[in-house]
Amino acid sequence: MKNSKLTSFMPKIVIGSLVASLALTCMPFPKGADQAIAAASRSSQSFAKFMQMNAPSRTVKTIGGIQTVTNLSSTVVLVNKQRNLPSTYVPKDLVVPNVPFSFSGPSPKKQLRKIAANALEDLFAAAKKDGIELKAVSGYRSYATQKSIFERNASIKGEAVANKTSARPGQSEHQTGLSMDISSASVGYALEQSFGSTKEGKWLKANAHKYGFIIRYGKGKEKLTGYSYEPWHVRYVGVYIAGEITRQNLTLEQYLQKSI
Numbered sequence: 661m662k663n664s665k666l667t668s669f670m671p672k673i674v675i676g677s678l679v680a681s682l683a684l685t686c687m688p689f690p691k692g693a694d695q696a697i698a699a700a701s702r703s704s705q706s707f708a709k710f711m712q713m714n715a716p717s718r719t720v721k722t723i724g725g726i727q728t729v730t731n732l733s734s735t736v737v738l739v740n741k742q743r744n745l746p747s748t749y750v751p752k753d754l755v756v757p758n759v760p761f762s763f764s765g766p767s768p769k770k771q772l773r774k775i776a777a778n779a780l781e782d783l784f785a786a787a788k789k790d791g792i793e794l795k796a797v798s799g800y801r802s803y804a805t806q807k808s809i810f811e812r813n814a815s816i817k818g819e820a821v822a823n824k825t826s827a828r829p830g831q832s833e834h835q836t837g838l839s840m841d842i843s844s845a846s847v848g849y850a851l852e853q854s855f856g857s858t859k860e861g862k863w864l865k866a867n868a869h870k871y872g873f874i875i876r877y878g879k880g881k882e883k884l885t886g887y888s889y890e891p892w893h894v895r896y897v898g899v900y901i902a903g904e905i906t907r908q909n910l911t912l913e914q915y916l917q918k919s920i
């Protein structure tokens with residue numbers, strides 16, 4: 661089932677409006693309403709618990725001198741320059757989403773975790789319906805692949821520049837299997853900031869959250885994320901959380917910190 665993890669998350673506002681509408685429209689409550697409220701309340705509690713369990717302060721420990729994340733397979737795992745994935749981490753449920761890619765032939769980078777792959781298929785289908793042609797460029801990346809990318813970039817541009825535009829091994833969201841780089845023919849499928857000004861880039865920014873994705877490295881958020889603006893890089897976090905992050909114009913760091 662798609663987004664099965666998130667079906668149990670009901671924001672508090674739903675409970676509030678449910679109670680309010682029942683109170684306004686009918687007394688006594690219609691048959692089953694009390695059960696509905698109880699269920700909504702339980703869902704809200706489990707959402708709060710989920711956020712608590714995934715709080716940044718609770719999901720990191722120092723292993724071999726490296727700040728290592730512990731909620732590896734969570735849909736809200738926070739990976740950044742301060743929070744590393746172990747070199748051995750490979751998601752267990754990688755699949756190739758049925759979407760168009762910018763290149764042909766099999767490749768590990770076509771993969772995403774199942775939940776994100778399903779959501780990406782829905783996102784691409786919605787884009788197509790709106791006359792927007794997107795192509796997937798790069799998804800899952802192993803620790804070893806990220807290591808060779810970073811080392812190559814560092815040898816060409818120097819380590820400081822490489823660190824702004826590419827992640828060190830263990831610090832790439834692509835290793836989570838929850839991130840995909842997306843581009844369009846209008847920029848030759850390049851991963852560059854001009855994609856953000858194309859109609860495809862604008863569509864992605866306006867619609868990604870409806871399918872559970874956020875533009876992970878936003879414009880003007882460089883100090884918070886540690887990365888330059890990347891209008892092509894989407895990260896799956898689930899529909900409700902993606903909606904909140906987008907609506908409130910937050911980074912994933914800020915949202916997780918706020919939710920404790």
Ligand SMILES: [Zn+2]
Nearest residue numbers: 839840841893
């Ligand atoms: Zn990316």
